[in-house]
Amino acid sequence: MSEIIPEKSQFQIIVNSHTGRTIGRIYFSKVYICQHREVLKTWLKKKTIYFTQKDVKLYTDGSFRLYFEAPQSEYEILNRAISPYPLLQGSANALDK
Numbered sequence: 001m002s003e004i005i006p007e008k009s010q011f012q013i014i015v016n017s018h019t020g021r022t023i024g025r026i027y028f029s030k031v032y033i034c035q036h037r038e039v040l041k042t043w044l045k046k047k048t049i050y051f052t053q054k055d056v057k058l059y060t061d062g063s064f065r066l067y068f069e070a071p072q073s074e075y076e077i078l079n080r081a082i083s084p085y086p087l088l089q090g091s092a093n094a095l096d097k
Contacts, residue, residue, distance in 0.1 A: 011078050023067055024075060030062035048074050 051068040
C-alpha cells in the first residue's frame with residue numbers, strides 16, 4: 001500500500017503495455033501546492049509538458065492529479081528528483097533543472 005505524504009508530490013511513469021505510449025502521472029497535495037505554488041506554476045507552463053483539461057483531476061480538498069506527456073528528457077528530470085519511492089524530494093526546484 002502506498003503512503004501519502006502531504007508535503008510531497010507523487011510521480012509515476014506509466015507505459016501502456018499495448019501501445020508502448022509513455023505518460024507521466026503526478027499528484028500534488030494541497031499542502032505541496034501551497035508550499036511550492038510558484039515553482040509549480042512555472043513547471044505547468046513549460047511548453048514541453050503536454051496535457052489538456054481532461055487530463056486534470058481536481059479533488060475537493062484542493063489537491064489535483066495530472067496525466068501528461070513530455071519528451072524523455074522531462075521524465076528524466078522528474079526521475080532524478082524522486083527517491084526510491086514514488087515521491088518527489090523536498091524542494092520542487094528540481095523540476096526546473
